[in-house]
Amino acid sequence: MAEVASEDFSRLDDEAFRQRFRSWLAEHYPAELRQDHRRPFRRLRGDEASQWLRQVQRHGWRAPAWPRDCGGMGLDFRKQLIYHEELEHAGVARIIDLGETQLGPTLIQLGTEAQRAEYLPKILDCTQVWCQGYSEPGAGSDLASLRTQAVLEGDHYVVSGQKIWTTHANDSTHIFTLVRTGKFARKQQGISFLLIDLESPGITIRPIVNLAGEDEFCEVFFDQVRVPRQNLVGLQDEGWSVAKALLGYERIWIGSPALCGKALELARRLVLETGQGGDAGVNDRLAELACDLHDYRLLYARICDAIAGGGQPGPEVSMLKVYASELLQRLTEFSVEAAGDYGGVVGDVRINDLVADLHWQYMMARPVTIFAGANEIQRDILARSVLKLPQEKGVA
């Protein structure tokens, strides 16, 4: 199994744990990779990400949510929250490490012993970097209508079709996918969860440039790609429940107020640097945003406390995703408007001592209401599963 960290941080009390992680980050995280007003939501990817994660791994701070016997830190939910708060506090760039946050926990929960032994250590030491292949051109919010096909031929599935909006496929070595293996009355059935090596013959990756100027997401084409049968996770045709198993937790991490905190810092600074500190209209709007974040942090903490106390994330976590993503947009919109003419500049601007890229933060806040279940879908969930409103016949 994976190399086990020498020290069991899960045994520290919460405050000691916070202090240890805080000082470790202060000592080890490179200053030049910190989030700043140019890149308040900075992400690390590629080699920068892997180098940092290997260092995290060497010092025993990798995979906070994984059990220790799988090579993780085995932290309870409370300490996981502290871990994320300290990353935010130190301005550590976000890393979309789907191997750690999605695939690993899925394998730990639903994979075979052989799959855990094969993949978990490689996720931890970044010899494998994973991306998520769910969305397709015809299957976005309506994910269950996906059509990428996998046909079992002997010991292999033969996969053909196309995925899209695959984040960081161009930096990844592997992809975990949802593919269609059968047709049933319920379209959620007949979907399987399949692990695919991106080096396999028949795969083409095409990056797509987004509105912030970055090629973060890609199209991935599969043409008769042969995938070993043992790469199936869970049962054939039952992959939908494999993918759904972690959705609740995903919405909790996506609902983190961290990005909004960075955006508010920029907004406050911008009001001062543009000389609008005495403008009542500007201040009233800033105050409203500051109160929104303050109250949202309380709501977020309450939901997290309930989970730390032994609860499971329920459908109400959809509200976290909705509110945090829309607040982030409102904050970035405020900053662009407060910057006046600079709000139209694409790229860095210097306003007194502040160097900021207002276009980047504004554009990077656009997709947050779209990905991981568009906010319209989250509102459907709230109406249906929390408020128990009546459903139109024929709606899934």
Added chain:
Amino acid sequence: MSPGTARTAVQEASADIVGPLLESAEDFLSRRHQPSRCKGPVGIPRPVDLGMWSDMAELGWTGLLLPERLGGAGLDLLAAASLCEFFGRAIVPEPLVASAVIPAVLLTACPDADTVRQLCGAVAGGRGLLTLAWQDRISQLTAEFDSVQVVGGRLHGERALVPVAGDAAILLVPALGPAGPALFAVDAGATGVSRQVLSAGLSSCGSTRFEAVQPMSGAPLLEGDAAADVLRAALEAGTVCIAAQLSGIAAGALGQIVHYVSGRVQFGRPIGSFQSIQHRCADLYIESQLADAAWKHAARVGGATAISAAKARCGDAALAICREAIQMHGAMGFTEEADVGLYLRSALHLNAWLGMPRPHRRRFLTEEEPHG
């Protein structure tokens, strides 16, 4: 009324106290309270039902915050605010905050004296209503003493926007005396007291003039910096409880919405199955959850930032949800017969009282420590 969800709403509060308290509230109000109690000619101040008030006192509600030595239950602000939340949810018109919460905080801080004990007995026993006459103008967040002056032992001046102005038997009056700020008690029927009463929300407010008024016992209840401090504390406690009540109004109105749109059929289906309705309900739900989190936090930790954030959030949430409640009830929502209008009327009043959202947010922005 549909108070059935009250207990789950405060499940995280000190359950051993709040649970039984809300159970008794649910039991009592389901027998004794109907929203129709709040209806009648629009714009005419409705007198407080003093019989109801004294029955509430018997349940221990009016003395909730008074210490046991003064005849109260000695509970904390979270418990009091939880009951206020329930009052909002069920649109109960009795002035729990104005005549129980705020007077209790003031009287608890006063040195022991016959008058203080007598007034505490009145609060805990539900014998006559007390109210604090502190305000000088709209949107005031902190008290100023000098608009009522003490000259020769008598009070001169005027206060505005006094809650339950038409019903109060005893006025608690901050005033500037020869020795500095002081807090007096005044019999509302004393010579030299005159009042002007307006209908406000589900009760009333009004201005009160003092012309050479002799205070009770001829002496202040409390003097000096201590008077200023306790006045601030009383207004803070009142603001938390009003925020809780507004949050209750928000939750109650949302309950009315969900109930109505689930049953009302148009185009052959419940209107609540239309996505345009569902998504708005989802947003209102989020607002109500933010309000709930905000007042509970304020009740636990106190302090200007938490309290201001809560008051602003709960006021805005209540008003937004109540307005939507009227829209979603269609023409029925515009009638005095339906209950949703009562929620809105009450929200308008309580949102305005003890500071509107904007001044509270301004205070929040000034005082908040930037996070992280």
